[in-house]
Amino acid sequence: MASLRPPAAVRAPFEGRTWREFGYVLTGLPLSVLSFSLAVTLVSAGAGLLVTFLGIPVLAGALTVCRGFGAVERARARGLLGLDVRAPEPARGRTGGALSWMGATLKSGVSWRHLLYAFVHFPWAVFSFPVTLALWAWGWGLFTYPLWQWVFPMYAGQDGLQVYGDETHALYLDSPFEIAVTSLVGLVFVLVWPWVTRGLVAVDRLMVSGLLGPSRLADRVTELESDRGVVVDTAAADLRRIERDLHDGAQARLVALAMDLGLAKERLARDPLAAAAMVDEAHGEVKLALQELRDLARGIHPAVLTDRGLDAALSAVAARCTVPVSVEVDLPGRPAAAIEGIAYFTVSELLQNVSKHSRAARAWVDVWRRDDRLMLQVRDDGAGGADPAAGRGLAGLAERIDAVDGVLAVDSPSGGPTTVTAELPWRP
Structure with a gap:
């Protein structure tokens, strides 16, 4: 059955991935226009008001708005591209007040990267939107031209799609050969459209993952916190193991040894032979206890390694x-x-x-x-x-x-x- 599957170039125009990426490009332009306009307006107003105190909250608000649009972009990338970018840590002030929050927002590199995304993504969306939309429209329109060519003579009063025309001459796509060639050209556009769209979306992926996610330092801090938890849990487990081995092994053996020596001491005067046998047995227990302690010490850190x-x-x-x-x-x-x-x-x-x-x-x-x-x-x-x-x-x-x-x-x-x-x- 796998050998009957069409090639990837033929499947691409009909795959769900292609249409999701196409939808991502189409929805990207209006969002980009809105975020760019708000960012430029608020940042310009905040920069102009920096001569007064009002510029600081306006700039902090601009960065917060950009972070909000960043959350929308991450959700859009997750839903349409399958790109899961972890949200960065929110900006938090040390004291929890408004001034502290504004300072934390303005000092946050993540917030400025969100502003940079609003500036950079806008021209890219202006470029990618018409390219992919034009390829899609021309491709499917020309490919299906044999199905709707009849519209021109019936409702437009002309033989077909006009390619060229002036006062003395006009060229229409109306013969069977011209209609077939038009459809083939459209088919080429249809087959090229998914790969152009994927190439354009690849740039969006880089911008979203590089500018809207947590910084490398934040990722490293999170990784170190996780590793520290593993180290602490491992150390606690090792301590519990050592305690269990001491309690169940050497400690229990030494307690039994103390009891045996106490009994031997009581019998030493009235039954020396029995006392000697008990001392001999206790001597064997001492050897076993020492071996267990050596094994336990070797399990903690062997001397030969040091x-x-x-x-x-x-x-x-x-x-x-x-x-x-x-x-x-x-x-x-x-x-x-x-x-x-x-x-x-x-x-x-x-x-x-x-x-x-x-x-x-x-x-x-x-x-x-x-x-x-x-x-x-x-x-x-x-x-x-x-x-x-x-x-x-x-x-x-x-x-x-x-x-x-x-x-x-x-x-x-x-x-x-x-x-x-x-x-x-x-x-x-």
Whole structure:
């Protein structure tokens, strides 16, 4: 069925996208005329009144009006072009009064960009409106000329559409050949019209997204706020995990050990052999408690990572994996401690996933530096099917990496193999 589908050039004049873009251009001119007229009038009045205090509220009102038209333009772009541009933060004064609001509006770069859009979009709308409307009208009019050519001899008293005429000579499109050629010329215009319209609308897309959305600084602040929330949640989760491990593991074992030693002390005088057996059992519990505390300390931050770096630390992690792991670390130096710690725990968690879920026979760990990025890659020959959206393991790992401007990519088709690549910033 796909082979019977007409080419894109033939489908374009009849697609909904083309007519939505055409509607966007048609509605753009009256809105642009209105916004440009108001902007010029209010800004001129405000600039002229700056010699008095009245110029400040007039200018602030002009910028507010432009922001209102910007909201309309974003809604129009969203509805007709499918372009979703996030609304910028409103201008808010520190104290909440009228003077504070006017100051915040006048100092807002977003407000001035909305004013710039009103000035720039007006000449563009004046150009794009007649171009696309003329192509549409001439294209469909000439293409359908055979259907309405009869109107001229019946109601206009002439043979057909007049191409040329003076006092002595006139040329009409009335023969079958001329009518057919006219229709073919119209067909060319009809086929060209959608692509010209899309080219014109592409400029509108750039203006809307570049001038009517939040600034890059605001986007970066929002991203950092989100990353900070992820870091705080991750730190809180790590603290809860440490508390749970201490409470359920080493602490419970040490409490039981204290009770056993108390009983051994009571029996030491009347039953030395039983007391010795209890002390020997307590000695084993002490070893287990120490091992649990070492594992807990290694989970917080391993000493080998601090002392010897990623190569030795990852080799130690690989040695504890249930499958053979080859580790290759090629770094010219050591990154910042925070980045090094994230890299260690990323590889550690990925190797835990290999041990628990992959059913792999072998795994490989590669670490290298590329420009100003630290690259990590963990591969295995297991069953595959790892999906970050399916559970909290890989998803949480991706959030932690994203919090430091990193990227986690998972390639794990069903049946394997699995390749997980992490990219972290190199911060010396």
